[in-house]
Amino acid sequence: MVALPSGVLGALDSTSDRAVFRQIADQLREAIDKGRFKEGAKLPSESELVEHYGVSRMTVRNALSVLQGEGLVHSEHGKGVFVRPRPPVRRLASDRFARRHREQGKSAFTVEAEAAGSRPEVDSLEVKEERPTQDVSARLGGPRRVLARRRRYLLDGRPVEFAASFLPLDLARNTPIAQPNPGPGGIYARLEELGHRLDHFEEEIRARMPSPAEIRTLRLASGVPVIHLIRTAFDTEGRPVEVCDTVMAADAYVLAYQLPAT
Amino acid sequence: MVALPSGVLGALDSTSDRAVFRQIADQLREAIDKGRFKEGAKLPSESELVEHYGVSRMTVRNALSVLQGEGLVHSEHGKGVFVRPRPPVRRLASDRFARRHREQGKSAFTVEAEAAGSRPEVDSLEVKEERPTQDVSARLGGPRRVLARRRRYLLDGRPVEFAASFLPLDLARNTPIAQPNPGPGGIYARLEELGHRLDHFEEEIRARMPSPAEIRTLRLASGVPVIHLIRTAFDTEGRPVEVCDTVMAADAYVLAYQLPAT
DNA sequence: CCCCCCTACTCGTATAGACGAGTGGCTGAG
């Protein structure tokens, strides 16, 4: 039992009607915000906090779970509770699907990651035909069956994004799009080669807390929301040719859009 | 102590190495997902769950706090724990700043809300001159002082969004922009009247858990992230003329963008 | 010198109990 670093944490206000565990959480949060605990630094252990505040361990754990829910700290069994480092963010520009970017052989993800000095990976590649969900079917104009392409993206070994593309079967079957690796420029380049000249994309963005499955797939820490992006690609005839459903770890991304003012 | 509705919740698997509170959370989550507890419905009380599973109350509370952190349920002191209803979402189209929308007298928020049958409100209106944060200053090209316009938006009495606009002082001082109500079409219409013809907007989107202040301002339930949007408006000379920092309750919004494929 | 094991420390899970405070329905007095 080592004494706490002096002066970092104050005392409780017993006259306050604010719950004790909230007061403790407040003090820890303030100390983190002010940099008295730096990114990645270890907080005092639960038993040290019990000692310092003179409360029971459950109260301390309650306070820590508040901070964990806010995404400020994460705990490691057997080691301690640490201030969550802000991971480097990956920035998605709205022109990343511009035609000129489809020339080179690599995928947008690979190019952007390497430009940022990170090691990109793609796994969980799955390509199969299936019945679409009601939502996907509606967005694609009601096909009974679709080609689904699922993959997970990782940066430096950390999963950051899970995406599923859906294309009408009549359009994708027996084409390079149905191959695990569709070739340079990705499926958008193949679609254009097949005569479906792309006209525009529609993107819908939501943010929410992850499902248990998403927590597993993206290895999300608690307190990290996901960004849910649904993109629909339209060809020049106004036909929807692809729906891409993407779930991203929110702490790894900034989305950037440029809009005309006209 | 009333018996549980039969068959809704199963038994624990004592051979599993999954923690008991997680198993309970799993069963409740599944029951909610499958609609056996509907939106707004009351879950069994803590003591009923204690009875049903034969565990201590803290274990049950632990399970419930998992679901609360996921945003699936919310508790009401003295009443019970309820399945969180999905609130109606407000859809923000990417053309909502198009020039043609600036003709009518009402603000975009008011028009859209009334079209959706909701009662819009704006409060916490504050207009003042101040020193910008480093980030805002950098985005605006480095002014020492800015005009800040802060306001909160509510739908049917529920706060959904808190926004702060920042404009360089030399541009906004002693203009209608410095008035609490800048007039029909909002500050973008005034900017154009002042000769700053708008060219394009840049938007950055992040998602994260709210700070305690944001929880208060937006009266957020636990397990609801926020969408943080930073928009910069540029005039035809390429000068940034406004930065708008917006924090939205994520469960109230879907952002929609349309992107050209060129 | 190296490696294994023990130990002390960490957090994870769970029990049992206590009191407080908000809610809503029932009951008895008026």
Place this chain on the structure above:
DNA sequence: CTCAGCCACTCGTCTATACGAGTAGGGGGG
């Protein structure tokens, strides 16, 4: 019949204790 007050039920907070399991470091044996 009305209404005030009681009471049972709800969740909120806190204490005290126990054991399990992951981690890291030191010490002792090979």
